[in-house]
Amino acid sequence: MPKIEFNSIGMIYSPFKNLKGMPIQPIGGEGVKGEIHINEGLKNGLKDLNGFSHLILIYYLHKSKGFSLEVTPFLDNNTHGVFATRSPKRPNSVGLSIVKLDSIEDNILYISNMDILDETPLLDIKPYVPQLNGIKNDSIKIGWFEEKHFSAKDKLSDARFI
Amino acid sequence: MPKIEFNSIGMIYSPFKNLKGMPIQPIGGEGVKGEIHINEGLKNGLKDLNGFSHLILIYYLHKSKGFSLEVTPFLDNNTHGVFATRSPKRPNSVGLSIVKLDSIEDNILYISNMDILDETPLLDIKPYVPQLNGIKNDSIKIGWFEEKHFSAKDKLSDARFI
Numbered sequence: 191m192p193k194i195e196f197n198s199i200g201m202i203y204s205p206f207k208n209l210k211g212m213p214i215q216p217i218g219g220e221g222v223k224g225e226i227h228i229n230e231g232l233k234n235g236l237k238d239l240n241g242f243s244h245l246i247l248i249y250y251l252h253k254s255k256g257f258s259l260e261v262t263p264f265l266d267n268n269t270h271g272v273f274a275t276r277s278p279k280r281p282n283s284v285g286l287s288i289v290k291l292d293s294i295e296d297n298i299l300y301i302s303n304m305d306i307l308d309e310t311p312l313l314d315i316k317p318y319v320p321q322l323n324g325i326k327n328d329s330i331k332i333g334w335f336e337e338k339h340f341s342a343k344d345k346l347s348d349a350r351f352i
Numbered sequence: 353m354p355k356i357e358f359n360s361i362g363m364i365y366s367p368f369k370n371l372k373g374m375p376i377q378p379i380g381g382e383g384v385k386g387e388i389h390i391n392e393g394l395k396n397g398l399k400d401l402n403g404f405s406h407l408i409l410i411y412y413l414h415k416s417k418g419f420s421l422e423v424t425p426f427l428d429n430n431t432h433g434v435f436a437t438r439s440p441k442r443p444n445s446v447g448l449s450i451v452k453l454d455s456i457e458d459n460i461l462y463i464s465n466m467d468i469l470d471e472t473p474l475l476d477i478k479p480y481v482p483q484l485n486g487i488k489n490d491s492i493k494i495g496w497f498e499e500k501h502f503s504a505k506d507k508l509s510d511a512r513f514i
Contacts, residue, residue, distance in 0.1 A: 194412050194473065195355045196444040217486030232443060234421040237433030241495025244487060248410065248446055250356050259396040271399030273477040276484070281394060282358040284410055284476045286448075288485045303486070311356065314446045315435040318487075319494045321501045322438070323450045324379030324465070325406060325480075332481045333403025339483045 198311035200228035200297075202249060204304050209253055209352045212305060214264045215276065215342045216287050219305040223292070226299040226312060233297040240294045244318035245301070250311040251283035254351065264345055265338040274333060278351050285310070288318055360473035362390035362459075364411060366466050371415055374467060374509045376426045377438065378449050381467040382505075385454070388461040388474060395459040402456045406480035407463070412473040413445035416513065426507055427500040436495060440513050447472070450480050 204224035206212045213219040226247075228236060239245070256279065262268065263275040272280055290302040332339065366386035368374045375381040388409075390398060401407070418441065424430065425437040434442055452464040494501065 191360050191473065193357045193359060194475070195357055196446070197355060198353050199443050215484040215486075217484055220486060232421060235433040235435045235443070237422060237431075237436065238496055239433055239436040241493065241498075242436065243491060243493035246448065248448065259394060260399060269399075271397045271401055273397045274399065274401040274404065274479055276478060276481075280476060281361050281397070282475045284358070286408065286410065286478060288487065311353065313356070313444045314442060316438060316448060317436055317495060317497065318492070319438075319497045319501060320489075320492065321494065321497070322377040322379055322504050324377075324382060324505065325450065327482075329405060330480070330482065331403065331405035332483065333479060334400055335479065335481045335483070336403075339481060342484050343486065 196313050199232055200226055200312045202226050202306050202310040202312050204306050204308045207308050209307065210347055210349050212347045214305065214345050214347050216289065216303050216305050217343045218345060219303050221302060222304045223302050224304045226301060228297045230297055236294060242291055242317045244288055245291050246316040246318050247287050247289055247312060248314040249285045250313055251278045251285045252311055253307060254278040254283045257281050264347060265342060266334060270334055358475050361394055362388055362474045364388050364468050364472040364474050366468050366470045369470050371469065371514045372509055372511050376467065376507050376509050377504045378451065378465050378467050379505045380507065381465050383464060384466045385464050386466045388463060390459045392459055398456060404453055404479045406450050407453050408478040408480050409449050409451055409474060410476040411447045412475055413440045413447045414473055415469060416440040416445045419443045426509060427503060428496060432496060
């Protein structure tokens, strides 16, 4: 199968210059502000995006080198398959975060609740519309996160995935 | 900026052979069953994934050719910026669905609630753990979907994005 090629649609700017010491999930980035600068030629694609409170960002984990099939994630001392974690050491370096949209001015999006490294290339923005998934809360099972997710709010990254 | 390159990590199989007449969102694919065949060399990355009820799939919209910055989505008669929609005609052909995981056998994932075309190349799997986003339901605004999302369950795709 041939390689699948994408281009950056813009750049994400955040206060986090270093993979160490970052929030590990959006819940840990509460209140952290950043900006997205969309490429000038694509800004008409932002029309009506200002009606949404939250955005799904899909981005390139540009500092992640190589991958591991089994990892010990920040929230646990046990190893898990990488697809059962949010570790950046994935076969494809694709990141996903849901952030709060504060405002849009021209081609610049002002966002909050960030767990994203500075100067991360953005691949796509999708509106966050949980109604479209049709998932009932009481049907959700979250595997090994069940006992661990409570600490995601306060935990910061260490150097293990650098 | 150089191209960003990814490789398929596996293949998604579904009953939908044609872009026309598909569910337009996971909520419309309720009960529709499919399979994901993960590349043999990556199957150790699936360890412990069977504890999760739902998975986030990130995939390549392999039949989407070109893009439009403003589109008229299936759910509306008005145009919106493409980033304010789930239209497949995006600058980067990246798709996202949350599906139900029924079971895993060796390198095959049996899944339900699909709105994905047959033979779609998979880029990444992430566990669905809504607790990590820390979003309160009453803080969510969904823009133009507010009056429209109710019909996503029953609407099927037409030929507009082929």
